[in-house]
Amino acid sequence: MARPLSAHLKELEAESIYIFREIAAEFEKPVMLYSIGKDSAVLLHVALKAFYPSKLPFPLLHVDTTWKFREMIAFRDRLPEKLGVELLVHTNQEGLAQGINPFSAGSGRHTDIMKTEALKQALDKYQFDAAIGGARRDEERSRAKERVFSFRTATHQWDPKGQRPELWRLYNGRLETGQSIRAFPLSDWTETDIWDYIAAEDIDLVPLYFAKERPVVERHGQLLMVDDDRMPLEPGEKPMMKSVRFRTLGCYPLTAAMESEADTLDKVLAEMRGSRMSERQGRLIDHDQSASMERKKREGYF
Amino acid sequence: MSAVSQTESVLAADRDTLRVLFCGSVDDGKSTLIGRVLYETGCVFEDQLDVLERDSKSFGTTGGLDFSLLVDGLEAEREQKITIDVAYRYFSTDERHFIIVDSPGHHQYTRNMATGASRADVAVMLIDARKGVLEQTRRHAFIASLFGVSEIILAVNKMDLVDYDAATFFEIEADFARLGKELGIERFQAVPLSALDGANVVAPAPEKTPWYQGPALMDLLKTIEVQDRPVEAAFRFLVQWVNRPHLDFRGVSGMVVSGAVAVGDEVMVQPGDTRAKIARIVTQSGDLERAEAGDCPTLVFDREIDASRGDVIAHVETAPALADQFEAHILWMDEEPMFPGRPYVLKTGARSTKATVTDLKYRINVNTFEQQASKTLELNDIAVCTLSFDLAVPFDPYAEIKETGSFILIDRFTNRTVGVGLIKFALRRATNVHWQSLDVDKTTRAKQKDQKPLVLWFTGLSGSGKSTIANIVEKKLLARGRHTYLLDGDNVRHGLNRDLGFTDADRVENIRRVVEVSRLMVDAGLIVLCSFISPFKSERRMARELLGDGEFLEVFVDTPLEVCEARDVKGLYKKARAGQIANFTGISSPFERPEAPEIHLIGNGDDPEAEANKILDYLDSRA
Ligand SMILES: Nc1nc2c(ncn2[C@@H]2O[C@H](COP(=O)(O)OP(=O)(O)O)[C@@H](O)[C@H]2O)c(=O)[nH]1
Numbered sequence: 046m047a048r049p050l051s052a053h054l055k056e057l058e059a060e061s062i063y064i065f066r067e068i069a070a071e072f073e074k075p076v077m078l079y080s081i082g083k084d085s086a087v088l089l090h091v092a093l094k095a096f097y098p099s100k101l102p103f104p105l106l107h108v109d110t111t112w113k114f115r116e117m118i119a120f121r122d123r124l125p126e127k128l129g130v131e132l133l134v135h136t137n138q139e140g141l142a143q144g145i146n147p148f149s150a151g152s153g154r155h156t157d158i159m160k161t162e163a164l165k166q167a168l169d170k171y172q173f174d175a176a177i178g179g180a181r182r183d184e185e186r187s188r189a190k191e192r193v194f195s196f197r198t199a200t201h202q203w204d205p206k207g208q209r210p211e212l213w214r215l216y217n218g219r220l221e222t223g224q225s226i227r228a229f230p231l232s233d234w235t236e237t238d239i240w241d242y243i244a245a246e247d248i249d250l251v252p253l254y255f256a257k258e259r260p261v262v263e264r265h266g267q268l269l270m271v272d273d274d275r276m277p278l279e280p281g282e283k284p285m286m287k288s289v290r291f292r293t294l295g296c297y298p299l300t301a302a303m304e305s306e307a308d309t310l311d312k313v314l315a316e317m318r319g320s321r322m323s324e325r326q327g328r329l330i331d332h333d334q335s336a337s338m339e340r341k342k343r344e345g346y347f
Numbered sequence: 348m349s350a351v352s353q354t355e356s357v358l359a360a361d362r363d364t365l366r367v368l369f370c371g372s373v374d375d376g377k378s379t380l381i382g383r384v385l386y387e388t389g390c391v392f393e394d395q396l397d398v399l400e401r402d403s404k405s406f407g408t409t410g411g412l413d414f415s416l417l418v419d420g421l422e423a424e425r426e427q428k429i430t431i432d433v434a435y436r437y438f439s440t441d442e443r444h445f446i447i448v449d450s451p452g453h454h455q456y457t458r459n460m461a462t463g464a465s466r467a468d469v470a471v472m473l474i475d476a477r478k479g480v481l482e483q484t485r486r487h488a489f490i491a492s493l494f495g496v497s498e499i500i501l502a503v504n505k506m507d508l509v510d511y512d513a514a515t516f517f518e519i520e521a522d523f524a525r526l527g528k529e530l531g532i533e534r535f536q537a538v539p540l541s542a543l544d545g546a547n548v549v550a551p552a553p554e555k556t557p558w559y560q561g562p563a564l565m566d567l568l569k570t571i572e573v574q575d576r577p578v579e580a581a582f583r584f585l586v587q588w589v590n591r592p593h594l595d596f597r598g599v600s601g602m603v604v605s606g607a608v609a610v611g612d613e614v615m616v617q618p619g620d621t622r623a624k625i626a627r628i629v630t631q632s633g634d635l636e637r638a639e640a641g642d643c644p645t646l647v648f649d650r651e652i653d654a655s656r657g658d659v660i661a662h663v664e665t666a667p668a669l670a671d672q673f674e675a676h677i678l679w680m681d682e683e684p685m686f687p688g689r690p691y692v693l694k695t696g697a698r699s700t701k702a703t704v705t706d707l708k709y710r711i712n713v714n715t716f717e718q719q720a721s722k723t724l725e726l727n728d729i730a731v732c733t734l735s736f737d738l739a740v741p742f743d744p745y746a747e748i749k750e751t752g753s754f755i756l757i758d759r760f761t762n763r764t765v766g767v768g769l770i771k772f773a774l775r776r777a778t779n780v781h782w783q784s785l786d787v788d789k790t791t792r793a794k795q796k797d798q799k800p801l802v803l804w805f806t807g808l809s810g811s812g813k814s815t816i817a818n819i820v821e822k823k824l825l826a827r828g829r830h831t832y833l834l835d836g837d838n839v840r841h842g843l844n845r846d847l848g849f850t851d852a853d854r855v856e857n858i859r860r861v862v863e864v865s866r867l868m869v870d871a872g873l874i875v876l877c878s879f880i881s882p883f884k885s886e887r888r889m890a891r892e893l894l895g896d897g898e899f900l901e902v903f904v905d906t907p908l909e910v911c912e913a914r915d916v917k918g919l920y921k922k923a924r925a926g927q928i929a930n931f932t933g934i935s936s937p938f939e940r941p942e943a944p945e946i947h948l949i950g951n952g953d954d955p956e957a958e959a960n961k962i963l964d965y966l967d968s969r970a
Contacts, residue, residue, distance in 0.1 A: 052362070059641055066587040066601070070656055094630070098631075189435055212466075212767050217694065224762075235437045
């Protein structure tokens, strides 16, 4: 059951709606990047509100690395019919042909080719001039300075010096030839806000966010789910059934699970309130250096 | 950093959001203070603490945990140990949600502080207790008051280094009070603290400051009342998007930026004075009876009316005035200076139009608040200017309603946001000077002369051969019985533009006047030949736009610099190279090449006769 929105969530929602409409009005060909996770779910929910009763004036784009959890893909494929949205799916076919995968290529190269490169391919293919994403400033230290409209060069590079000042709600959406933007309507939301909003608005999520018995192996001190038989097991490893849930969703070999009994939203929220860990904990890609996101961003990773 | 609140969700429903701007000069301890606030309010996660411990060992300067490392972001900045942009942090307590806007105080970065101030409810100004109120403090206070940050807190930091001396603190407080008076800051609160040892940051420290009875910084932030809430102001709705899913529904989607509106209210769409009643206030979660500041609904009217993006909807009785000439504060944000007379794209609310600064009245020294005469504005300059918009727009003075009183200026070539403005008031001049309507007009005059009036605009470096070619073209036209006039750069500078020099600002004004004169001559039915170096794209574009369609032909005499310099007919290049002439195009001032001239002459100006014939051929081909 949906609950009434607190003043705080109402304010966040309104700000995001305002940003969505500015994007729709100022750009010729926007697209919304849809990653199937909880932030995307909120992003989509707010977008639908921004244009109601009209349909979304832009399509959704999912960059499929082919290594997403199966439950994610099933959830994604139900969307168009359920919500009346247009969904585009893009996979880096060259990467696929080269057999790039998280095990042989390593997490960094896999992400680079199947996610970052793939996204650039898709943006070029459809000539989108604005890519809307669900990133938040509270996610990581280097994101704290990200603008709502983040300008990219023709080669999708993020240029720390070429960003435009954003005062009041006056977003400047004028592009130079070849330039495009990434836009972040949820910039001011925190992880707690996302969960509170999901609860208040009763937003449907991929079941992986809720605890269930799932087959996992323990590797380097983290629990990885064996989602299909492409996952090579190391000597001595044996999948075991554990009640786990995920705080963040991505490619299954790169996303750690946490042991939990929280199988409803309320239980997840209660568990979160007691938690002392930030959500990126579950993303294996962040573990090299604290400033690594910064480098990733400059290279064009979202 | 995500806040994990220990609160019951019942409480959560009523917490508001406070946007707090932190400003201080480098090394005042701002990062340390923000880091400590986050740490002591329990908003740092365990894994982040691990990183902090590790980083404190490798980069830290304080021995123990270096809280400043929690908030510094970009790699490069961290290496240089300075914060160079606006950063946002989020955390909550049982009382409130906080958005911390972290803006550096480095003197080049006035624009960053302004960015933060544009939406802040509270400004926390850091002062180093050992140094007291400095120039920077004056600048911070000035910007905060200009941008209308209503609450100000003075954080007197590093009290540990002055042994928590009461007299030092009270002296700083008194100094700031005097400064506040100059600026019309009515109230502020000062807190003596130490970001390093934590005194009066989150917990009060009576043992260290027994002479201070006020609250700790965090207690102040938790309880401070923001006086300036827009709900009580007049109703303003910015139309962002026309919502038309099918023929039976037409609404306008946007935001109520101030005041409130209810179903049945009579409203007015501006510009224009179309009136209608609100029939429905639509949201996806159901229709509303009333919407107020901060809401983003879709409005439906009781009749079919024309409202589009950029329009402002208001109550009939309290509708905003319309104007196209304003006096405003402008803060310049770009490396490329602002020149009066050059057109910029202007965005206010959801509307974009064109605007020109018509007069730069004075620049304000942000440290002394003195008014200074100036012809241009450089990065971080603040000035009072008059502007002329291409369109009459609904507006409010910034002091009354921020959203309808603010604008940004965008460069038409780079598309960068180059300046921001805050409207003081409208000048009514535009509406009072009516165009004299005349019986004999351009068409009749042109017909009498049996020609199509136009401007041939010769651009190119000094010595490229512009004037020689223009001269020959004029002679040939005359021989064909055409009515012409040649405006030449050098000649105009002896008369009409005698008062102008060669700075970038004067060059812009020089061209503006020439364009206006040419326009009158075209109106008189003449073929005008203008021979001006005119090095800037913006001004050539201005000329093109001011003249009618097809009345402006750009002739680019594209003789390379080496050739012009070798020729050096007037000996000017030699002087320029010797440093005797400042701002000489091609040497010490740029020449921006035309991108798509109608006529492009690449013969080095060696055979002016032939070049002139090419121009005549072009004119014949158009006839
Ligand atoms: N003694 C003392 N040192 C402080 C205090 N606050 C900050 N510092 C030190 O002042 C220096 C600059 O602090 P930082 O937070 O990086 O300043 P910022 O440039 O304003 O962000 C660092 O060495 C801090 O440890 C304080 O209250 N007392």
